[in-house]
Amino acid sequence: MTLDTNPRQLAADDxxxxxxxxxxxxxxxxxxxxxxxxxxxxWLAAGLAAAGAHVVLSDHPHASVDGPLAAIAExxxxxxxxxxxxxxxxxxxxxxxxxxxxxxxxxxxxxNAGINRRxxxxxxxxxxxxxIGALTLRVPFDLSRAGAVSMARTGGGSIVHIGSLNTAIGxxxxxxxxAHKAGLCQLAKSMSIEWAHxxxxxxxxxxxxxxxxxxxxxxxxxxxxxxxxxRSLLRRPGQPDELVGMCLLxxxxxxxxxTGQTVYVDGGWxxxxxxxxx
Numbered sequence: 081m082t083l084d085t086n087p088r089q090l091a092a093d094d095x096x097x098x099x100x101x102x103x104x105x106x107x108x109x110x111x112x113x114x115x116x117x118x119x120x121x122x123w124l125a126a127g128l129a130a131a132g133a134h135v136v137l138s139d140h141p142h143a144s145v146d147g148p149l150a151a152i153a154e155x156x157x158x159x160x161x162x163x164x165x166x167x168x169x170x171x172x173x174x175x176x177x178x179x180x181x182x183x184x185x186x187x188x189x190x191x192n193a194g195i196n197r198r199x200x201x202x203x204x205x206x207x208x209x210x211x212i213g214a215l216t217l218r219v220p221f222d223l224s225r226a227g228a229v230s231m232a233r234t235g236g237g238s239i240v241h242i243g244s245l246n247t248a249i250g251x252x253x254x255x256x257x258x259a260h261k262a263g264l265c266q267l268a269k270s271m272s273i274e275w276a277h278x279x280x281x282x283x284x285x286x287x288x289x290x291x292x293x294x295x296x297x298x299x300x301x302x303x304x305x306x307x308x309x310x311r312s313l314l315r316r317p318g319q320p321d322e323l324v325g326m327c328l329l330x331x332x333x334x335x336x337x338x339t340g341q342t343v344y345v346d347g348g349w350x351x352x353x354x355x356x357x358x
Contacts, residue, residue, distance in 0.1 A: 111187065121192040126151060129159050189238075191239070220267065289347070
């Protein structure tokens with residue numbers, strides 16, 4: 081490989097290229113979002129569609145993505161749906177095959193599907209370990225690998241694993257979930273190393289404590305809510321739409337030099353807390 085060591089000189093054309101609408105543009109690209117009917121996945125899918133991608137929303141056959149699909153269509157975006165029970169052994173490959181059959185390519189994969197059970201370690205069953213581990217770690221491994229084969233043929237792509245703040249901190253009652261989310265972030269590093277020569281970037285996006293329909297009981301618990309807010313610099317829950325900007329950065333050419341990273345969107349949780357209360 082010949083390396084060009086001549087620094088780029090800024091020109092007028094570069095100014096137009098640096099406009100956010102150009103940097104983050106995903107027009108002509110096909111994105112897949114798993115768990116797209118949920119509180120985070122639906123917003124991530126909508127964000128990718130708003131940036132110009134055609135988005136394939138995937139969720140369990142018993143889950144509905146009709147609401148997000150309708151919202152995306154009404155908002156001027158392009159999307160369709162492919163239902164899969166990702167715990168089936170061949171479901172990740174079936175999903176990618178279905179996307180390729182319909183659209184001929186896959187450029188972005190957002191591994192958002194997951195499951196959590198709040199159980200003390202002494203009460204964790206083998207079934208809980210296997211189910212959480214399969215959906216949180218094995219499925220993203222299989223789905224990314226299947227998608228990367230196509231990406232390598234079409235010039236590259238971007239894979240975004242949705243991790244968790246629990247990757248960086250321990251939390252009571254979620255030992256299995258935390259362990260596998262940490263593994264998912266490590267997987268992003270390994271995949272980024274092995275697939276860099278195919279121009280495939282892989283990163284992990286880790287939300288902090290978000291307010292979604294599934295997490296609402298946590299915020300309605302006064303004791304737990306206060307515990308979270310005391311440790312959050314912004315003193316409020318995160319909203320799902322606040323993940324969209326980072327997801328678009330990692331998925332688009334705006335993040336073309338970002339790979340193998342774990343990025344936290346956590347309201348300042350990991351930064352620490354002040355000595356005094358405001």
